[in-house]
Amino acid sequence: MSRNDRDHDVVLFGATGFTGELTAAYLAAHAPDGCRWALAGRDREKLRRLRERLAGINPACAGLPLLHADAGDPRSLREIAAATRVVATTVGPYVRHGAPLVAACAGAGTDYVDLAGEPEFVDLMYLRHHERARESGARLVHACGFDSVPHDLGVLFTVRRLPEGVPLRIDGYVRASGAFSGGTFASALTAFSRRRQTARAARERRGVEPRPAGRRISTPLGRPHRSREAGAWAVPLPTVDPRIVARSAAALERYGPDFRYRHYAAVRRLPVAVGGVAGAGVLYALAQFPAARRALSARLAPGEGPDAARRARSWFTVRFVGEGGGRRVITEVSGGDPGYGETAKMLAESALCLALDELPGTSGQVTTAVAMGDALIGRLVRAGIVFREVSPGGRG
Numbered sequence: 001m002s003r004n005d006r007d008h009d010v011v012l013f014g015a016t017g018f019t020g021e022l023t024a025a026y027l028a029a030h031a032p033d034g035c036r037w038a039l040a041g042r043d044r045e046k047l048r049r050l051r052e053r054l055a056g057i058n059p060a061c062a063g064l065p066l067l068h069a070d071a072g073d074p075r076s077l078r079e080i081a082a083a084t085r086v087v088a089t090t091v092g093p094y095v096r097h098g099a100p101l102v103a104a105c106a107g108a109g110t111d112y113v114d115l116a117g118e119p120e121f122v123d124l125m126y127l128r129h130h131e132r133a134r135e136s137g138a139r140l141v142h143a144c145g146f147d148s149v150p151h152d153l154g155v156l157f158t159v160r161r162l163p164e165g166v167p168l169r170i171d172g173y174v175r176a177s178g179a180f181s182g183g184t185f186a187s188a189l190t191a192f193s194r195r196r197q198t199a200r201a202a203r204e205r206r207g208v209e210p211r212p213a214g215r216r217i218s219t220p221l222g223r224p225h226r227s228r229e230a231g232a233w234a235v236p237l238p239t240v241d242p243r244i245v246a247r248s249a250a251a252l253e254r255y256g257p258d259f260r261y262r263h264y265a266a267v268r269r270l271p272v273a274v275g276g277v278a279g280a281g282v283l284y285a286l287a288q289f290p291a292a293r294r295a296l297s298a299r300l301a302p303g304e305g306p307d308a309a310r311r312a313r314s315w316f317t318v319r320f321v322g323e324g325g326g327r328r329v330i331t332e333v334s335g336g337d338p339g340y341g342e343t344a345k346m347l348a349e350s351a352l353c354l355a356l357d358e359l360p361g362t363s364g365q366v367t368t369a370v371a372m373g374d375a376l377i378g379r380l381v382r383a384g385i386v387f388r389e390v391s392p393g394g395r396g
Contacts, residue, residue, distance in 0.1 A: 008084035009355040010037040013069055013101065014091035016046040018305040019115065019145075022344035023090060028054040028061045030383070031352065038065040040080050040087075071097040074104065081108040088113045088144075088351040093190040095121040102129050102140060109136035111354040115347060117147030118191045119240045123201035126209070126365045134364035139371050144350040145343035146176075148244040149368055150318045150385075151263065153377050154333040155245050156369040157387050159255055163325030167258035170322040171222070172245075173230035173266035174237060178306070178314035178339045193288060215257050217249045222262040229321045229330055234264035248369035256324065266319070311337040319390070330391035335384065342385065349379040 012027065014020040024039060031037055039047050047066045054061035067083070069076045071091050081087060081104035091097050094116040105112040106129040116122055122142045133140050143149070155170055162168055191198065219242035227234040242263040249255035306314070314337035322329045335342045350368060353359070357375045368376055381387055 004085075006082070006084055008036050008038045008065070010035065010086045010088060010351045011040050011067060011080050011084040012037065012351075013040040013080065013087055013089040015039040016041050016043060016050055017090050019340055019344055019347075020090040021050060022340055023088065023348050024050060024054060025057060026344050026348045027352075028057040030348070032356070035352065035356065038067050038084070040067040040069040042068065042070040044068060071100065074100045077101045077104040078108065081105045081110040084110060086111040086113065086351045086355045088347055090115055090347070092116065092118075093121075094118050095124070095190060095194065099125065099128070106133040106136060106138050106140060109138050111139045111141070111351075113141045113144040113347060113350045113354065115145040115147070115343060116142045117145075117240050119243060120191065120194055120198040120201045122240065122243075122365075123198075123205040126205055127201070130365045137363045139354060139363055140365045141350065141354070141368060141371050142365070143240060143244050144347050144368060146316065146338040146346070147239060148241040149346045149350070149376075149380070150316065150333040150335070150338075151241040152244050152248055152367055152369045153373075153380070154318050154320050154331065154387070155261060156248065156252075156373060157333070157377060158320040158322040158329060158331045161329045161331065161389060161392075162322050162327055164254065164256070166256055166325035167260075168256045168322065168324035169260050170320055171227075171229075171234075171262045171264065172241075173227060173232065173234055173264050173319045173321075174316070175230075175232065175266045175318075176314075176316040176338045178311075178316070178337055212250045212253075215250075215253070216259070217246050217255070218260045219243065219246045220260065220262060222264060227264070227266065230264075230266040230319050232266035232268050234266055237263045237265045239263065244367050245369075248367045251366070251370045305340060306337075311341050314338065314341070316342070328391075329389065332386070332388050332390050334386045334388075345383055345385070346380065349383055350376060353379055 012024055015024045027037055039050060041047050044066060051061060051064050067080050069080045077100050087105055087110055089101055094114060095118050098121055102112060102125045151172055158170055159168060221236045221238060225234050242261055245261045249259045316338035317332060317334040320331045353372045353376045359372055359375055362371050377387055
């Protein structure tokens, strides 16, 4: 079936979960008239109750289609993939539950977006489904939430303000205030516990993924330091974000012949920075033991998360310092609640962008910068996320 002949433009899978419901509410309020979207999940009664709540936001949602799909039932996933142009999924941890849906979308030529911040999952999906997606025309776009949209698109925004055809150096400094949901915490624990599998998947991907001819891309870890530009202590942040940025840089020649990106957490006070590193180390160590993982997981169950008042107080800022060709520029991406409110917005706008906008011809596993780039930046700006130039390019 042609993509244009399908029943739906967007299907939201996992709509009754914590982040899924926030994404559904965003779509109810902001999907344009004529956008054909649907809710999917394994519990029809929960979907029905969600639809009733969405109708309170937008009466037109009273007629939203409800589709049965279960992460453990590949046939149901193939059915929803064949019925829509784009699937957006919030069902994680992705390394446990996500692969069958990626396979279904790659096979059906259906665009796919998720919130995966799990490097192992992203690498495995490249190894297993990138080539099939290229053949079918599907765009598989991982990390469409706070991991890694502000960082990937923020670097693209910064690159466009630096000279072309020269080596570029960009550092990103992340500041955020927010709270975890049970699902996010479970995904983090799962990723921490699978260090060997994560390293193996990365190694296998490096062995087969083409490298850009005549160009160099690097994402060194960096070192802790006091950053004058960020006004804070900078602590290396070894998340999935630098890997996503590197893949955008490898695919887009605009990033220059020699591109380097370093990624940091920006912390105002040194004791807080030291405590954060120590706390992360303890959590990582505990995650290696099944009994400790179970005890930690029990403290915040999947489906639980910060209430509306807590989310309203949350915020994020990512400051980028870019240099190249004798020029220097400082930019910033900022918004509200990073983990949930803004993440739901980013996922929903990514799905709408793929479904409705005129975009570059891409397929396979691609990043937000490669697949959507300026179109998605424009959508996010109109949705209230700020992309701005703090200091215009000058002599470095």
